[in-house]
Amino acid sequence: MLYEPTIGLEVHVQLNTKSKIFCSCSTDFGAPANTHVCPVCLGLPGSLPLLNLEAVKKTVLAGLALHCEIPRHSKFDRKNYFYPDLPKGYQISQYDKPLCRFGFLEIPLNHGTKKIGITRIHLEEDAGKLVHSQDTSSRISYVDYNRAGIPLMEIVSEPDIASSDEAFSYLGELKQILQYLDVSDCNMEEGSLRCDVNISIKKKGSTQHGTKVEIKNINSFRAVKMAIEFEINRQSKILSQGKQIIQETRLWNPDLKTTIRMRSKEDADDYRYFPEPDLPAIVLEEALINTLRSQIPELPRMRKIRFMREFSLTENDAKVLTSVKALADYFEEMIAEGVPPKRASSWIQSELLGKIDNPKNIASFPVTAKKLAWLLVLIEKGIISGKIAKTVFTAMIESGKDAECIIEEQGIVLVSDPGQIEQIVESVIEKNAESVDNYRSGKEKALQFLVGQIMKESKGQASPRMAHEILIKKLR
Ligand SMILES: [Zn+2]
Incomplete structure (x- = not known):
């Protein structure tokens, strides 16, 4: 020009x-x-x-x-x-x-x-x-x-x-x-x-x-x-x-x-x-x-940089999370409750943001940061699967109740009886001989596939951590 x-x-x-x-x-x-x-x-x-x-x-x-x-x-x-x-x-x-x-x-x-x-x-x-x-x-x-x-x-x-x-x-x-x-x-x-x-x-x-x-x-x-x-x-x-x-x-x-x-x-x-x-x-x-001057909060650009450094988030994730102060506060409150930053970030972006019309209104969202954090900690502990957590989350939004309360009410019984999981694991091993061979010959990805099959067979109700442990034992 x-x-x-x-x-x-x-x-x-x-x-x-x-x-x-x-x-x-x-x-x-x-x-x-x-x-x-x-x-x-x-x-x-x-x-x-x-x-x-x-x-x-x-x-x-x-x-x-x-x-x-x-x-x-x-x-x-x-x-x-x-x-x-x-x-x-x-x-x-x-x-x-x-x-x-x-x-x-x-x-x-x-x-x-x-x-x-x-x-x-x-x-x-x-x-x-x-x-x-x-x-x-x-x-x-x-x-x-x-x-x-x-x-x-x-x-x-x-x-x-x-x-x-x-x-x-x-x-x-x-x-x-x-x-x-x-x-x-x-x-x-x-x-x-x-x-x-x-x-x-x-x-x-x-x-x-x-x-x-x-x-x-x-x-x-x-x-x-x-x-x-x-x-x-x-x-x-x-x-x-x-x-x-x-x-x-x-x-x-x-x-x-x-x-x-x-x-x-x-x-x-x-x-x-x-x-x-x-x-x-x-x-x-x-x-x-x-x-x-003392009332000026940490401003969005500095907060974004800190999120990238402190929580190892990508620039894009940090940008989305700090775009609105209330959203950044919500995220940090989840971290304080013990949720790993990457999991908190991906849940906020893939599950939460789609369910509110404007992130500015997050303060009036029925699921507070603490409540969502407790739900995610249950996944972390291997008590529920990610799939079940999503169903529970939807119910939490509708009722405003805690995760534990919904899990109990809906009778979401988690299979954490080793004997029961062992049966499912054995049946999955039997049906997927090829993947089992692949794993044994060093292909780590095959393990993920097998865990996925176990979760599927248990309709998402097996404790993922326990399924993982038992599977590895059986494959030795
Ligand atoms: Zn007037």
Whole structure:
């Protein structure tokens, strides 16, 4: 390609505080329109905002995890513009003194990692939501102010991103960290995480940046990737025809998979920012910053590396297990109960994950880590076979009962009477003379086959360990 892109991302994240940023209205998603509102978030005359400390704490926590500098002094500003979803005619945001600045996020690439700079993280209030009438002839739009005043954290990256893949990777890493920190649920379908892309292209090797275009309204990470690829193409075509790129804001159209011109891009000057007179400046005590720093948990990338080292897991297994904090916690709890890491990992991936809609909800899964661990320890001890364990597991999910309880209730009698197993072993040896010869001539694999036949003949009820021991004795 003749041109190379320069990409920066602006990520808006709704914080998961219980109440809004400047009033005590609920932030719950999905309530009937305009039921979570009050004079403050409706911007009625005479009402005054009161800052929610939780929102500040969550923003600073995110900043610390992203290696940001946290200035002691910060303040809010008014960003003035008119739009029907903005009842006051201005948005309370932060302009020149954000809560966090100069951080970075390390993203994995095919070979090694890359640091993407974080310019700033600031806190602001979300706007309401326009709901357009389904009836296109009516030209009516409704407005729901439930969302107005939900705390919104904006994370602005440096233009360090050089491809759609890097942008994708940045968003994935960022989302995981924010979820680990429990500052947001990052649910894109519900709009808790929204992303705008700033992109320009320049001749390869040139130091002069091209004209920047902003793309809004992108509703998934995949769409971010597609929008970037589309823009690189569109801008390259314009430049190679000798024409100029116009500085503008474009919208991503998910149906047509194209970007469409929305408006010419405003500059900061257009918003007439000035300090918010109704809120005092913020002074962050060193002690609060230190307390927050101590609350940062082990983050996903470090946890993945530790899982690989400590439990000898493959990179892919460690990646799946650490993708969600609750899942990684579940895995480690099983290990603490004495389950070998490889068995815990493969059970979680092949048996458990298929049975829950979202790993984030594992805390409400009827089989706790301890209960699953006890079940797997029974296999380890040779008390039940893996096959029976799967049946018991399904029953545990349905009833919420312990493994022992189900084994007793369902009358899963394990054959651990040596005499009975001996009979089965003898019959298997008789029927599989060829495998027996193979084993005796040094083919270890034949032994596995014979154990399998014993388990089959006992309908999975023989103690696998005992079957193994008796078989070896008989084959000597
Ligand atoms: Zn309110």
